[in-house]
Amino acid sequence: MEQIETDATGGMDPLIFGRLLDGNGGSKPIGRTEVDNWKPSTPGEIMWLHLRRHAREVKPWLIEDLGISETTAELLVSDSTRPRALREGNALVATLRGINFNPDARPEDMISLQLWCDGVRLITLRKNPMQTPRDVLTMVDGGNGPRDAGGLIAEIVEQLVTRMNQTIVDMNAQIDELEAMDIEDNYERILPKITAIRRNCLALKRHMSPQHEALERISRDAPEWFDIDDRREIGESIARLQRYLDDIDISKESAVVLQDELRARSVASSEHATYMLTIVAGIFLPLGFLTGLMGINVGGMPGVNNPDAFWFVVAICATLLFVLLFLFKRWNWL
Incomplete structure (x- = not known):
């Protein structure tokens, strides 16, 4: 200065x-x-x-x-x-x-x-x-x-x-x-x-x-x-x-x-993240519905006294998961 x-x-x-x-x-x-x-x-x-x-x-x-x-x-x-x-x-x-x-x-x-x-x-x-x-x-x-x-x-x-x-x-x-x-x-x-x-x-x-x-x-x-x-x-x-x-x-x-x-790029990244969250929600929504239905605490629930019922429900959830993944892949959502 x-x-x-x-x-x-x-x-x-x-x-x-x-x-x-x-x-x-x-x-x-x-x-x-x-x-x-x-x-x-x-x-x-x-x-x-x-x-x-x-x-x-x-x-x-x-x-x-x-x-x-x-x-x-x-x-x-x-x-x-x-x-x-x-x-x-x-x-x-x-x-x-x-x-x-x-x-x-x-x-x-x-x-x-x-x-x-x-x-x-x-x-x-x-x-x-x-x-x-x-x-x-x-x-x-x-x-x-x-x-x-x-x-x-x-x-x-x-x-x-x-x-x-x-x-x-x-x-x-x-x-x-x-x-x-x-x-x-x-x-x-x-x-x-x-x-x-x-x-x-x-x-x-x-x-x-x-x-x-x-x-x-x-x-x-x-x-x-x-x-x-x-x-x-x-x-x-x-x-x-x-x-x-x-x-x-x-x-x-x-x-x-x-x-x-x-x-x-920022908008595309945000949209991709939102899209992936939507896919995840779409996959787990029916699974959540099924497990919620099976978890209601009322009389008459099937399998309550069957020790193999739990694994049967797990098999149903796994099958449903693979079906949803197959459909999303076929529809080009994944």
């Missing part, structure tokens, strides 16, 4: 990291005191700030020091995290989501990433720790990062989408493992896992479908500083996301088929 820094007043520091991209793939750090009055010192220089959106000072900082409108600042710090994108003059505003890889997190617990960019400044905001911005940061610090703001956004989008693949691969591997198990012997273990997979598929589809629409909006309506190559990269991410959505549908259908087979 990422360590939470505090500012001089003891509050949560809104700035996680800041970088100045030099336009050639490299970067250098920028501190909070240098941010407010920053202007590009060389052509192609870009400022990237990664902020904690739940910090108390974020919204006033966005409005008063970074010059972002109050409406947009409200959107950037909002807890409404449904993926979307819009153009505001020369700026791009978007809310995207990524898989939550934090400890004890479930795949459907996705993390939102808000971003604002005017082609010179990029501001990204998150509430929970995310690996994607850190991966992109490693690229730019290593001199292998994007060369413009559009490329930086495209790289962040690509990392967010690519990370979804591992979750889908893991779910497919789980389904393959469940299909290889003996359903009848592992019923109690398999059913909860199938339910969890279906729940994950539904949650991922619910979050990723709006993200697909948001990325299409970026590709279509982004400002002019978002050049053709950047749009092409976003298009590749959209195509990859669509493939993942298709894979989620396949995983969900596979889980449904497996669950239906599990239920069908």
Whole structure:
């Protein structure tokens, strides 16, 4: 878990990291005191700030020091995290989501990433720790990062989408493992896992479908500083996301088929048990009637004084049993 820094007043520091991209793939750090009055010192220089959106000072900082409108600042710090994108003059505003890889997190617990960019400044905001911005940061610090703001956004989008693949691969591997198990012997273990997979598929589809629409909006309506190559990269991410959505549908259908087979076998097993109990009852019902009749305690019962009468009754019961078994077998009841 990422360590939470505090500012001089003891509050949560809104700035996680800041970088100045030099336009050639490299970067250098920028501190909070240098941010407010920053202007590009060389052509192609870009400022990237990664902020904690739940910090108390974020919204006033966005409005008063970074010059972002109050409406947009409200959107950037909002807890409404449904993926979307819009153009505001020369700026791009978007809310995207990524898989939550934090400890004890479930795949459907996705993390939102808000971003604002005017082609010179990029501001990204998150509430929970995310690996994607850190991966992109490693690229730019290593001199292998994007060369413009559009490329930086495209790289962040690509990392967010690519990370979804591992979750889908893991779910497919789980389904393959469940299909290889003996359903009848592992019923109690398999059913909860199938339910969890279906729940994950539904949650991922619910979050990723709006993200697909948001990325299409970026590709279509982004400002002019978002050049053709950047749009092409976003298009590749959209195509990859669509493939993942298709894979989620396949995983969900596979889980449904497996669950239906599990239920069908369970019902068949119950019906077979009921059938066998009915056969047993059908066999022992006449035997029970005969022995009950012979056991009534009234005068005139035949064989009361005959020591061989018991074995005679046993012979009758055995004969009746074999006759019933023969008839049930002939009628294909057994």
